[in-house]
Amino acid sequence: GQQVMQIPQYQHVQEGEDFTTYCNSSTTLSNIQWYKQRPGGHPVFLIQLVKSGEVKKQKRLTFQFGEAKKNSSLHITATQTTDVGTYFCAGGGYSTLTFGKGTMLLVSP
């Protein structure tokens, strides 16, 4: 079945540093989604990418979808303490989403 790998598992940064998490799929994806989960909370949708090579920005967050539609990245510029949480990518198949294991981000002030 479809597998989605995400790296790193964990990253601890100082406030103001940049952060990137990477997602790779074993198969071509119809779309990829990114979610954020705060500690003790539930996953919350951030964005969906559908087109090959697509780049989308949300304030300090930049999302990319690879040309082959098998990889994606999330980059946060100048992290803030409010960015703390676990970021998941999820590959869209025909009927289901396959989630990566997530990257836990800690930000020290």
Next chain:
Amino acid sequence: NAGVTQTPKFQVLKTGQSMTLQCAQDMNHEYMSWYRQDPGMGLRLIHYSVGAGITDQGEVPNGYNVSRSTTEDFPLRLLSAAPSQTSVYFCASSYGLVSDRKAFFGQGTRLTVV
């Protein structure tokens, strides 16, 4: 607008007991899914449904049953609870369009089996 509602929020079961986790959505979404989340394992799909009367197995279906008699409700049944089913369970719903598969998650049910 309630979104996705899960009950209960917390539950402690004894090994061998059965119970049903409830999930309801009020967004008229076709797709609904159940995930379990364990430390370091991400979100693993248990069962899913693409519409009323249609269900299918996900990655980790053993020990769980589902049914979907209405668009709104998608209960998850634990047949005979085991300690390995201690986890946080999330229900999610979405539209069926590939161009709009944004998933809305419930608040989760934290289940402990002793």
